Amino acid sequence: MLTKPIPHKLVRNVATGKNLPRLRDASGNRIENQESGTFFIDFTHPEVQDLTVQRAIAVAECGLYDGIFLDLWHPRILVDRVGKDIDPNVEVEAKLLLLKRIREAVGDEFLILINTVRWKAPRSAPYVNGSFIETEWDPKIGFYTRERLIQIEDTLLWSEENYREPQINCLGGMGIGTEHPDSATNRHWMRVFTTMSLTHSDGYVLYNSGPDMSHEHYWYDFWNADLGRPVGGDETKAQFYEGIDGLFIREYTNGWAVYNRSGTA
Structure with a gap:
């Protein structure tokens, strides 16, 4: 089971009774998360980093969970939401420092997953x-365009090849919410x-109900x-069938999986 400690949802340091530092723009104003109506926590601040590490340790030591899930991990995610007020290099270094500290504190057996959307995270991989x-x-x-599907395939295969064991890669597709x-x-x-x-993987898949219902899911007979x-x-992953670009077939003990974006039936 995984838990999800998201830095921007941490509001108050219980130990001190004070609100945690917020991200601020060039004018010193707090930066609001337009999706939730709350303000982003400044996870580059030492107090926030310390508290996040402490929470990860508490999860690891409680005996109820196998790991944690860190959302909004790739720098482009927060930059896209906040804009020029966030330096992506500062964000990357702060996240890497936090990740290294968590891994050192919880040991090698504890699972850590990150949300990178459709991009790779090579510096986080170790x-x-x-x-x-x-x-x-x-x-x-x-x-989804053909180009975006190719990018997603590439990221999924890269994830299978580069993240540490035991490995869990999860692929999520966005549904058409109007249908x-x-x-x-x-x-x-x-x-x-x-x-x-x-x-392309030995991982997991889900398909949601669309952008306005991204965490609602339907079970398909498929x-x-x-x-x-x-x-x-691993040599059987992402293999073109008979050299046909976009047609992938992988054998399983009870059948075959066929993924076709070649444009032909």
């Missing part, structure tokens, strides 16, 4: 066990992400198929 690749379609056109979860379009994209996960386990090792 310290984490995997990534939640929480993807989204191109907002300009309302669906029923079981519509033909949503079933299509659910199959895309399910088969991408099966052909997921009831018992494929068994992959036949072969």
Whole structure:
């Protein structure tokens, strides 16, 4: 089981009774999270870092959980939300320092997952066990482009090759919220992400109900198929079938997984 201590939701230091430092813009004003109506915590501040490490240690020592999940991890995520008021280099270094401190404090057996959206996190890789690749379609056109799918494939395969063991990589697809979860379009994209996960990783997959319901999920009959386990090792991941660009097939003990973005049936 995983827990999710998110720095921007930490409001008060119980030990001191004081509010935690907030991120501020160039004019000294607190930066508001438009999605939640709260203010971002300044996780570069030593007090916030210390408290976050202490919470990770408490989770590790309580005996109830196997690890933690750190959200909003890739620097582009917060920069995209906050803008020029955040220096991405400062953000990267602060997150790396926090991650190193947590790993040193909780030991090698404790699981740490991060949310990198569709990007890679090479400097974090030595310290984490995997990534939640929480993807989204191109907002300009309302669906996933071929180029974005290729980027997601590349990040998923890279994650399989670079994060530490025991490894957990999770691929998430965004549904079309204006349609029923079981519509033909949503079933299509659910199959895309399910088969991408099966052909490119040994990880997990989910498909949500759209941008306004990103943590609501529908169980598809497609997921009831018992494929068994992959036949072969890592060399069977992300292999083109007969050299056809965009057509991937991977053998399992009870069948085959086929992922096709080649543009032909």
